[in-house]
Every structure is written in structure tokens, then in C-alpha cells.
Amino acid sequence: MVAAHETTLRELLEGAKQYRVPLYQRTYSWTDSQLGRLWEDIRKLAEERVEQPSLTHFIGSLVLAPSPTHGPSVSEFLVVDGQQRLTTLSILLCAIRDHRAEHENPDHRDRIDQEYLINKYKPAHRLKLVPTQADRAAYEACLGATPQAGGSDQVGAAYRFFAAQLAAVDDQDEPMDIERIEDAVISGMALVSVVAHTGDNVYRIFESLNNTGLKLTQADLLRNYLFMRLPTRGEAVYDSLWFPLQKQLDSGELEQLFWLDLVHRNPEVKQTDTYTGQQTRLNGLHTEAEIEAEVRRFCRLGALLRIILHPEEEHDLEVRRRLARLNAWDTTTVLPLLLHLLDRRKEGTATSEQIASAMLHVESYFIRRLLVGRATASINRILLRVVTDMRKDLPVDEAVRSYLSVGRKHYATDARLREAVRSIPFYLNGRATQRKLVLQWLEESYGSKEPVSPGTLTIEHVMPQSPTAEWRQMLSEDLQGEESFAEAHEALVHTLGNLTLTGYNAELSNSSFLVKRAQLGKSGISLNREIADQKRWGRPEIHARADALAERIIATWPGPTEEAGNRSEVPWDVMNKALAALPAGSWTAYGDLAALIGSHPVSVGARLGNHSAPNAHRVLQAEGAVAPNFRWLDPSRKDDPRDLLREEGVEFDKYGRASQAQRIGVEELAQLAGMPQQDGSSQLLRPRSRHNNSLDDRFIEQLTDLQDAQVANGTVAVLEAWAAMGGVPLYGSGGETSCFLMARGKDHELGNIWPATIYPSGKFEIVFQHLSIRPPFDDIALREQFRQRLNELPGVKIAAAKLGLRPGFSLDVLVNAQARETLIEHLRWFYGQAVQPQS
Structure with a gap:
């Protein structure tokens, strides 16, 4: 028997409890994509709970079993399933604690610790969450807010991710915003806690909760529901309406249509809630005629969505041009507005000229935001609200422009x-x-x-x-x-x-x-x-x-x-987000930050000298020295920032200059700030062939054009050795034909993996960022071993703080025969790790 009930994080963590992740569980492995989805859910929930304080958001189940060492003073449980989300939420609480303690009141540290993170008066069971052994040191660093907190491991990366998000959303004009985030996490995140009784088969429970197989899509579920409501008209409605709709749109597009229809009523509805949202709405209909009318309406909207997705089918030249451009821009959050515009024209309340003009304003909005460095900030929320929030008393194009112009929407002025x-x-x-x-x-x-x-x-x-x-x-x-x-x-x-x-x-x-x-x-x-x-x-x-x-x-x-007006100024929030994500054991320069946000090093220095910013002590002069006029914002602090940096792992020479190997440059700062990066895996083409001189031979041509003969020969020697050991060189489709050293292809059961990318312009790039989500190198210990091996090469020094980035070294290193052989030996080690069977 099991006991299952809905609960919150507050209920789970309050009191004398301990949740222990068994040693056989995999290590903590959430990446930015999962963290980003969770953060977006929390942020939206915090906003919604202002109006509806009792609102919750379900995030999954937690399967627990009583610990064999269960004692009388502390309730102990083994975490059979759900350890990733429980660990993530605990890391988030650490980040909230540290942010509020620094920016609001130091008392938040003890409050959050004692309520949710530690059992203060139970030293033998001090931690409320005990991660698996491999993650324990990193988690305890976050828990203790030590200088090592936020390292380059997965736990540290999660802590830095949340620290960066908190820094980005903390609005000085809104003193309650971080408190609302904490409340949403503690009281708004709903879980189903499944607690087995002693002797129960918890793995049978786990298996039933995670039953695999072909699942119905939300479009399938909605179709089944609709035709369940059509007992006498079902066959006729299917033949005349539903079947033509299915011919126009595939399953994914149908699901998108039903979500877009909900967004017109509620911009906050998630695509994952499409079926439940539509079912709730349709429950208010009572006759077959009403259900049939809904199917007919879906068909009308489906025909319009077909035009949006296939602009070449649009009859008006200018509307076709604007649709094609917005299609090329590739953002689904503009679809509700486009559907609304075409529907307005269909109903006769807007002309083709007006809807083309409205689309031009949206296109302009996208482009101007990109040009001022605001490509992604809150854009999904803004666009999803256009239809519900724009003025109804204006022509549709003027209404769209007016909506995008007011508030903090970053529609850049001239x-x-x-x-x-x-x-x-x-x-x-x-x-x-x-x-x-x-x-x-x-x-x-x-x-x-x-x-x-x-x-x-x-x-x-x-x-x-x-x-x-x-x-x-x-x-x-x-x-x-x-x-x-x-x-x-x-x-x-x-x-x-x-x-x-x-x-x-x-x-x-x-x-x-x-x-x-x-x-x-x-x-x-x-x-x-x-x-x-x-x-x-x-x-x-x-x-x-x-x-x-x-x-x-x-x-x-x-x-x-x-x-x-002219509200858009220097994007200091982008700088703060990058600084908050700087790993312990690294530093950056005023000039690097200035280049990131389009400012000047002097302006960056002035900003850091007068405004609170995360990890400001990690910003140094370009040569690695502390700025002569550096001062702590807290006037009581007199300690040397170099001492703190040394504690965090930064190395200094005898002249007091930080190691350049540990410097985070502008492109790496862009990665940390969450700016979209080119995904190399989507550009992989085919192995090099000596039987043709098309794209797959361009790499060699570019290499010999751009590098001297010794560098080119050394690089080719590494490629030949890689192929001899079983690896496959694959080539990219960009103007510079990059080479990916593939150890596994995408058809492998564990997915593709490559240790490095070679650029003919002169860089041998180590793709730690990619490796962090590819087994077996999702184990940070293996990535660290690879880093240490690479650092044996003369002239190569990759800092530990860059284990989550894409550092590299110059192809000049490969001129040295000994360095080349050492690299080949380490690539052979990598290949062996990547292709060996997984237990």
C-alpha cells in the first residue's frame, strides 16, 4: 500500500525531516533547458499569485520510501523518484536566500536555512536534503555559501543559473518581487508525494508512474473528447469537417491551433495545458449543435493557420511578404496575433493593407529589439498578450503599434x-x-x-x-x-x-x-x-x-x-546576469563587459563603483590587476578582493595579476548571459570524402589558405589519427567550414558526442558545454579529467571555471610533434570513454 497526497515544498521541508538520495541514483543532471522551463513557470506563477494567492502549479510527483535507519526524532526518507526536481528546488532556495540576505536583510539567511534547508538542532541529520555522494560537496558549498559555491559542476551551474535569473528580475522599483518568487517556490509549487509503507515494492510504484509507450497527443485527446460529445452527428462531422482539417494540418500543427485558440482568451495558458484548457471550456457546451459549431470554428481557424505556416498560399502580395518574413524569423509566440489578424480580415473588420501594416510593426519591433541587445527579454509574454491587451478603439495596425510602444517592451526609438x-x-x-x-x-x-x-x-x-x-x-x-x-x-x-x-x-x-x-x-x-x-x-x-x-x-x-519616450538605455541587467553566472575561480575585465553591453570600460567601472552588482569583485583590469580605485560598496569592508578571489580559486602571479587562463572573455560572457548561441550539432553535414571537391573538402582548402604549412600539416595529422582510431570528422555548413570530431553519431542510443571542433581560422575548441549533457561526460569527474589531460599540452591552460563553456587553444600548438602526439593520446582516451558500453 502507498499513501499519495498533493503537497507543497513548504510542507515537505518544514519540521525535522531528511530526504536522502540513494547512492545508486544518477548524479544531478538538470541543464539550462530544464532549469529555464522551471524558472519560467515560477516567474509566471509569482505574477499570477498577486491576484490569486491560492494558485498553484503542479510540477510532478515525488516517490519516497521510509529509510531503513528511520529514527524517532527525524523523519527520514529515501528519494526513489523526483530527486532532480527536489534538488533543483533546494538549490533555488539557496540562491534566493543569498540574494535576499545580500540585497534585503541578512536575517533571511538564518530564516530560510532553518525553515527549509537544515535541521539546526539535529547535527546528525543536519541536511534536510542529502544528495548522492558525487554531488554532496558541491551542494554543501551552495548550502554553506562558501567561496566554492557556484562552481563549474552541474549543481554549481544550477546555482549560478538561478542567481543570474534573480539578479535579472530584481526590480528596485518593486520591493516585493523576490519575496513573491520565494512564496511561489515554497507555497505554489505543487507535488504529489507518494509514500510507500515499509516493505512495499517502491520500484513497482516507480515503474507504474513512469510507464513508457506511445502516448496520445493533446490533439488526439481533444479529438476523442469532441467526438465523444457527438453520439449521433459524429460520422458526418468527421467526414465533412474534421477529416479536411487533418489534411490541412499535421498533428503538431493541430495541437498548436488548439493552443492558439486558448491564448486569445488567456495569454498565460501553457501549451502543455492545451487539452485540459479546451476541455474545461467545452464543458460549458451542452448540445451536439454547439459542439459541431466549435468544430466548424476550428476548421475556419485551421485554414487561416495553414496560410500562416505556408505564406505562399496567401493571395495578397504584401500580406504574403510580411507573413513570409515573420515565418523566417521563427518565433511561435507571434502566431496568436497573426491568427487574430487573418481572422479580423475574414470577418471584414480589417483590410489586407491594415494587417500587412500591423505585421510590419511586429517585424520592426523584432529587428529594433535585436539591434539594441534586447532580442529575448520578456518577448514571449509581451507577444502573447497583444490580442487581449491592445486597444479595441483603433484600427488594428495602429492598435498593435500602440501596444508595443508603451511600458517596458524595448521597442527602440530612433x-x-x-x-x-x-x-x-x-x-x-x-x-x-x-x-x-x-x-x-x-x-x-x-x-x-x-x-x-x-x-x-x-x-x-x-x-x-x-x-x-x-x-x-x-x-x-x-x-x-x-x-x-x-x-x-x-x-x-x-x-x-x-x-x-x-x-x-x-x-x-x-x-x-x-x-x-x-x-x-x-x-x-x-x-x-x-x-x-x-x-x-x-x-x-x-x-x-x-x-x-x-x-x-x-x-x-x-x-x-x-x-x-526613450526608456531603453544601457542594458545593465544583461551585465548583472552575466556577472551572477560567473563561475567561482574565474574573472572578467571591464572591457569584456563593456563589449558585451555596448558600453565603455570607464562607464562599466563607474557603474560597478556605485551600484550593487553580483560578483563585482571578479571584474579586473585587462591585465588581471585590481583597479586602483576599486572599493567595496559596503564602506565597512577593507579586505583585499584578491584574497577573496584566491579563496575562490583564482591564481595570481608575483605582480598581483590574475591568470589570463581563468579570464572569461566577451563571447563566453554572452554564453553566461543566456544569449542564444549557434548550435553546432544542427549544422553537421557528412564525413570528408577524397572523391569530390565540394563542401566536405572546403575545410582542408580553408585550412591551407589561412594557416602556414606546419600548422595545416599538424592539424591534418590529428584528423588522420582521429579517423584511424574510429572517429569520424564531420563538417559544418557555415562560411567557415568547421570540423567536428565525432566519436558517436546521432543514431547511437546515447546520442551523438564530439570532444572538439576545429576552425580553419585557428582555434581548437573544446566543447565542455555540449559534453555536460552527453553521457558518460555528463559526469563532471570525466570532464575534469579531460581538462587536466589537455593541460598537459605545452602552451595550453584551460581553467576549471570553464568546464561549462567552450574554451580552446590555438592550432599553433599542433606544430610541436610532442604536443600533437599527446593530444592524440588524450583524444584516444576520450574516444574509448565515449564508445564503451554503458552499464
Whole structure:
């Protein structure tokens, strides 16, 4: 027998209790995707509980068994199932405790500890949650808020994730926001607690709760429900309405249709609640005629969704163009609005011209947000509320523009756009496909009569990401004051003014501007001919091009109404999110942060000197020294930040400079801040073949073009050794043809895995971020062993703090024969670990 009841985290953790994860359970393994879904649920629930305090959100079950050592003073349980979510929620409580203790009142530390995290007066059972042994040290570091908290292991990554989210949502104008988050976690997260009796077969219970097999989709469930309600009209309704609808939309699209229909009434409804939401609504209907009318309405909306998903079927040219563009942008949260717009036209309350204009405002909204570094901030919530919240007394296009213009929606004004295009690292924001679309649509705005196929084009950095001595000399002429070359380069290289489209990305790469100018001058792309007209390419030229592009953007994509004002300023919240996610044992520089948010190192320093920010002591000067004017915000603190950094694991030389190997650069900061990254696994193509000279041979061509013969030969030797041991080199489809060292393919039962990606431009990238979710390297001990092995190579020093990122080393290392053989030996070890049978 078992006892099952719904409970909350508060009820589970209050009192003298201990939940022990058995040693045979797998280690903690939640990644950003699961953490992100949980956080979004908690954030929404916290908002909803302001109006409905008793509202809860069900997050699953917890299967418990009485511990064999169950004692009289503490209730002890083994966690048979649900340890991942229980551990996650406990880590989140640690992050909330630390945030509130630092920013509100130190008393929150003891309160949260004693109520939910520890049994203060039971030293033998101090921890309320005892993770499996492999995770215990990392969890206790979070629990004790030691300098090692937030390390590069999975537990530390979860702690940093939540610390970053809390820093991002903490609004100084809203003192209760973090308290509401805590309340949602403690009282709003509902679980079913299944407690077995002593002697019960808990694994039989577990098996029944996790029964596998082909499950009905929500569309299947809704169809079954509808036709259950049509006992006499079912066959006729199916033949005349439902079957044609199923021919128009597949199962996933049908489910999407039913969710979109609910969103028009309730923007907060989750796609996972589609069936229950529709069932609740349809329970209010009582006759077969009413149910049949609903099916007929679904068919009408299905025909409109078909047009949205297949814009080529739209009859109006401008509506078709706007639908195609929003389709290419690839965000499902705009679908409720698009369905509403087409439905308005169908009902005769809006014209094709008006709905095309409304779609242009949405397109402009997306593009302007991307250009000012706000591509993703709250955008799902904003878009899902357009239909319910926009004004009903205006034409639909004016209503959409007005809604997007007011409040904190980041619809950038012309003034903010002009400023941001000069400084924001456009190349690090949004998805790669979206960045390319902006440049592609900019090119179309020139109205060239010679169309260029976008499929052959890639984004090119005119001033290269890895500058040669010639480029260094050119940019050095533009340095200002105490500015270093690295700071100037990082401030310019990823901005829109330095980017263009070309089909010759690999051929151009690190070439001098003289070579690039000649090649770009031959291009049929208007964006390139403007660059070719310049005699040099430094800061003045990049800024001038940024200014010209800003004016073209303003003319092409309309801005918000005058109600918007100019609220959008420097995205300090993005900086705080990156800082909160900095692993213990790492540091970053003022210039790195400035490049991330489109600011200046001096401005970053001034901000950190006068405003609270997470881990501000981990921000140093570029050479690794503490800034001379550094001071703690707490005037009572006089300790040297270097002492704290040493405790956290940062190494200093005899001159007091932090190790550059432990520095987190701008691209790694972008990863930590949650900016969407290119997913290499989606770009894998096929093994290299010596029987053709198409894409699979381009890697070798680019390698020999961009590197000297010794580097190219050393790299090829590593590839040959990888193939000899059983690995497969696979190649990417980007302008620079990257090479993935595949140990397992995607058809393997454990999924694909690769240890590294080689870039012809000169980087051997170790993909720890990818490995963290691929067995057996989801075990941090194996990743750490791999890191230590790689650090045996001369000239390679990868910091432990980067075990969750994608660090790398120069291909120059492979010139040394001993280093090359050592690397091959360690790759052979990796391959053996990856392909050995799993127990």
C-alpha cells in the first residue's frame, strides 16, 4: 500500500525531516533547458499569485520510501523518484536566500536555512536534503555559501543559473518581487508525494508512474473528447469537417491551433495545458449543435493557420511578404496575433493593407529589439498578450503599434537605435539566422535589380575576429587615451558597422583590408560596395557605416509611437546576469563587459563603483590587476578582493595579476548571459570524402589558405589519427567550414558526442558545454579529467571555471610533434570513454 497526497515544498521541508538520495541514483543532471522551463513557470506563477494567492502549479510527483535507519526524532526518507526536481528546488532556495540576505536583510539567511534547508538542532541529520555522494560537496558549498559555491559542476551551474535569473528580475522599483518568487517556490509549487509503507515494492510504484509507450497527443485527446460529445452527428462531422482539417494540418500543427485558440482568451495558458484548457471550456457546451459549431470554428481557424505556416498560399502580395518574413524569423509566440489578424480580415473588420501594416510593426519591433541587445527579454509574454491587451478603439495596425510602444517592451526609438548600432555587439545577440535575416533584408532595401541568393551568403567581419599585425597597426592609429588595442577591437568587431554579407567568407577571413576591399568591390551586394569605397577600415569608418545603416533601418522599419519616450538605455541587467553566472575561480575585465553591453570600460567601472552588482569583485583590469580605485560598496569592508578571489580559486602571479587562463572573455560572457548561441550539432553535414571537391573538402582548402604549412600539416595529422582510431570528422555548413570530431553519431542510443571542433581560422575548441549533457561526460569527474589531460599540452591552460563553456587553444600548438602526439593520446582516451558500453 502507498499513501499519495498533493503537497507543497513548504510542507515537505518544514519540521525535522531528511530526504536522502540513494547512492545508486544518477548524479544531478538538470541543464539550462530544464532549469529555464522551471524558472519560467515560477516567474509566471509569482505574477499570477498577486491576484490569486491560492494558485498553484503542479510540477510532478515525488516517490519516497521510509529509510531503513528511520529514527524517532527525524523523519527520514529515501528519494526513489523526483530527486532532480527536489534538488533543483533546494538549490533555488539557496540562491534566493543569498540574494535576499545580500540585497534585503541578512536575517533571511538564518530564516530560510532553518525553515527549509537544515535541521539546526539535529547535527546528525543536519541536511534536510542529502544528495548522492558525487554531488554532496558541491551542494554543501551552495548550502554553506562558501567561496566554492557556484562552481563549474552541474549543481554549481544550477546555482549560478538561478542567481543570474534573480539578479535579472530584481526590480528596485518593486520591493516585493523576490519575496513573491520565494512564496511561489515554497507555497505554489505543487507535488504529489507518494509514500510507500515499509516493505512495499517502491520500484513497482516507480515503474507504474513512469510507464513508457506511445502516448496520445493533446490533439488526439481533444479529438476523442469532441467526438465523444457527438453520439449521433459524429460520422458526418468527421467526414465533412474534421477529416479536411487533418489534411490541412499535421498533428503538431493541430495541437498548436488548439493552443492558439486558448491564448486569445488567456495569454498565460501553457501549451502543455492545451487539452485540459479546451476541455474545461467545452464543458460549458451542452448540445451536439454547439459542439459541431466549435468544430466548424476550428476548421475556419485551421485554414487561416495553414496560410500562416505556408505564406505562399496567401493571395495578397504584401500580406504574403510580411507573413513570409515573420515565418523566417521563427518565433511561435507571434502566431496568436497573426491568427487574430487573418481572422479580423475574414470577418471584414480589417483590410489586407491594415494587417500587412500591423505585421510590419511586429517585424520592426523584432529587428529594433535585436539591434539594441534586447532580442529575448520578456518577448514571449509581451507577444502573447497583444490580442487581449491592445486597444479595441483603433484600427488594428495602429492598435498593435500602440501596444508595443508603451511600458517596458524595448521597442527602440530612433535615438536609441542610432546609439546602439554603433556600440551593441550585434553579432553576439539573437540567433544566427535572425542576424543574417536583418542583413539580408537591409540588402533588399537597396532595391537592387540583381537579386542575390541568400543561401550562398554568410556574415563576414570586415575587421576580423582574429586580427593580423596589419590590422593591429591600422586600429592602433585610432586608440584614445589609455585605451588598449584589445578594448578597441572588442568594442568594434561585433558591431553592425563591421559586418556584411558575402559568399567569400573563408577566402576573405583574416586578409588585409586591401585584399578585402578588392574582393568586396566585385560583389553584386550593395552593402559591400559601400565598404569597398573606403581607403582604410578603422573606428571612424566603422562608426560612419553604422550611422548610415541606422538611418536606413529607421527609414525601412518604423519605430514606436511618441508615447514610448526613450526608456531603453544601457542594458545593465544583461551585465548583472552575466556577472551572477560567473563561475567561482574565474574573472572578467571591464572591457569584456563593456563589449558585451555596448558600453565603455570607464562607464562599466563607474557603474560597478556605485551600484550593487553580483560578483563585482571578479571584474579586473585587462591585465588581471585590481583597479586602483576599486572599493567595496559596503564602506565597512577593507579586505583585499584578491584574497577573496584566491579563496575562490583564482591564481595570481608575483605582480598581483590574475591568470589570463581563468579570464572569461566577451563571447563566453554572452554564453553566461543566456544569449542564444549557434548550435553546432544542427549544422553537421557528412564525413570528408577524397572523391569530390565540394563542401566536405572546403575545410582542408580553408585550412591551407589561412594557416602556414606546419600548422595545416599538424592539424591534418590529428584528423588522420582521429579517423584511424574510429572517429569520424564531420563538417559544418557555415562560411567557415568547421570540423567536428565525432566519436558517436546521432543514431547511437546515447546520442551523438564530439570532444572538439576545429576552425580553419585557428582555434581548437573544446566543447565542455555540449559534453555536460552527453553521457558518460555528463559526469563532471570525466570532464575534469579531460581538462587536466589537455593541460598537459605545452602552451595550453584551460581553467576549471570553464568546464561549462567552450574554451580552446590555438592550432599553433599542433606544430610541436610532442604536443600533437599527446593530444592524440588524450583524444584516444576520450574516444574509448565515449564508445564503451554503458552499464
